[in-house]
Amino acid sequence: MTGRFNLHKKLLSIFLNLQAQLYKRFSQLHAVELLEGPHVLVFAPHPDDDVLGCGGAIKRHRLMGHTVKVVFLTDGALGISGLSARETTIKRKMEAQHALTFLGVPAEDVYFMDQPDGALVPNAPLIEAIQRLVTKFKPQLIYLPSFLDKHADHRATNEVLKNIELNKVLISAYEVWTPLIPNRLVDITAVVKDKIRAIEAHESQLANIDYKTAILSLNQYRGLMYSKKQIQYAEAFICMPSADYFKLMASVST
Ligand SMILES: [Zn+2]
Numbered sequence: 001m002t003g004r005f006n007l008h009k010k011l012l013s014i015f016l017n018l019q020a021q022l023y024k025r026f027s028q029l030h031a032v033e034l035l036e037g038p039h040v041l042v043f044a045p046h047p048d049d050d051v052l053g054c055g056g057a058i059k060r061h062r063l064m065g066h067t068v069k070v071v072f073l074t075d076g077a078l079g080i081s082g083l084s085a086r087e088t089t090i091k092r093k094m095e096a097q098h099a100l101t102f103l104g105v106p107a108e109d110v111y112f113m114d115q116p117d118g119a120l121v122p123n124a125p126l127i128e129a130i131q132r133l134v135t136k137f138k139p140q141l142i143y144l145p146s147f148l149d150k151h152a153d154h155r156a157t158n159e160v161l162k163n164i165e166l167n168k169v170l171i172s173a174y175e176v177w178t179p180l181i182p183n184r185l186v187d188i189t190a191v192v193k194d195k196i197r198a199i200e201a202h203e204s205q206l207a208n209i210d211y212k213t214a215i216l217s218l219n220q221y222r223g224l225m226y227s228k229k230q231i232q233y234a235e236a237f238i239c240m241p242s243a244d245y246f247k248l249m250a251s252v253s254t
Contacts, residue, residue, distance in 0.1 A: 014252050018148075019181050021248055026240050031185040031229055036170055037066035041139040043161065045120060045153040047076045047096035048202040052215045053174030054143045055103055055195040056188025056235050062104030063191070069137060071111045071130070072096060073160070074153055078117040080204045089114075091204055099201035102194050120156040127163045134164055142166070146173035146180055146238055147249040162246050171245040172237040175218070182236035185222060189232040192219070 040061050044050035050058065050070050061068050076092040077085035097107055111133070113126055144161055145154035154176065161171075172184065188195060199212045206212060216233070223231035240248070 015181070018248070018252050021251065022181060022183050022238065026244070027183050029183055029185065029226070031187055031226060031231060031234065033187075035061055035064060035066070035186065036141040037061055037064060039137055039139045039141075040066050040068045041134070041137060041142045042068060042070045043073065043142065043144040043157055044070060045073050045145060045151070045157045046079065046117065047072050047092040048099070048199075048205050048211070049145055049154070049174075049176055050096075050143075051099050051103070051195065051198040051202065052211060053145060053176050054172070054186075054235055054237075055099075055198050056191050056219070056233070057143070057172075057186045057237075058100075058105065059103045059191040059194045060186065060188065067109065068103075068105050069109045069111065069133070069139075070096075070100060070105055071113060071133070073113045073126070073157060074115045074117040074120050075112070076117050081208075088204075092202075095202045095204060099198040102197040102201065118153065120153040120160070122156065122160040122163050126160060130160065131164050134166065138167075139169060141170045141172060142242070143172050143174055143237075145176055146178070147252075148178050148180065149175075150177045158249060162249070166242040169242045170239060171242045172239045173245070174235065174237055179218065180236055180238055182222070182238060184237040184239040185226055185231070185234040186237070187223070187231045187234050188219060189223065189234075192216070192233045195219075 042050050058068050075089040077089050079092055080088040144157050147155055147158040219233040222236045223234040
């Protein structure tokens with residue numbers, strides 16, 4: 001019992017520490033109208049995290065005329081039972097490309113880094129490839145899964161990005177497996193139909209888990225629980241300058 005109690009105490013202190021830092025040093029929860037751009041970079045550990053975590057925001061960026069590049073870090077090879085790793089990767093890449101057409105992202109803005117699914121680590125060739133992309137593209141805003149996510153590949157995505165030289169970039173961390181303590185909401189009500197089509201394009205993944213209901217419910221919760229304005233569907237983020245984001249990540253790491 002003592003062990004479990006201590007774990008709870010530790011988790012609570014991490015949670016409160018994060019919340020205090022977020023709200024004292026950065027903004028309270030607020031819905032943004034104008035999204036930063038025009039160069040936006042999205043990191044997804046697996047094909048579908050982009051759509052689930054920030055699919056609505058991606059569409060809104062595209063409608064604002066921003067260029068959105070999406071980088072898939074792993075090959076997603078563990079994602080379909082009964083298919084070989086190679087067949088799974090091919091199918092999931094096709095689903096990822098198809099899904100992004102509903103969000104207005106053309107194929108030339110989609111990158112596959114083909115790292116092993118379930119074993120993502122910040123290795124030198126991967127860091128170099130991402131650094132080249134960042135240096136050339138010069139994004140103003142980067143989306144990635146949050147460092148609080150329960151999936152190891154999602155946390156490893158943060159470790160990869162920690163090694164990249166970022167110049168005046170804003171980080172927006174999205175939620176997939178673990179809900180966030182957010183400080184930013186993006187109203188996606190006007191584009192939720194496109195997000196639904198994009199989720200449905202990940203047909204192989206929906207066979208295992210009803211992501212569509214889960215994520216839309218989360219987006220609905222975020223929208224309806226926002227007290228300052230009526231919103232039907234919203235995506236929630238931890239958003240701050242990259243240097244502050246990685247400091248915050250270090251401060252809550254155990
Ligand atoms: Zn994932």
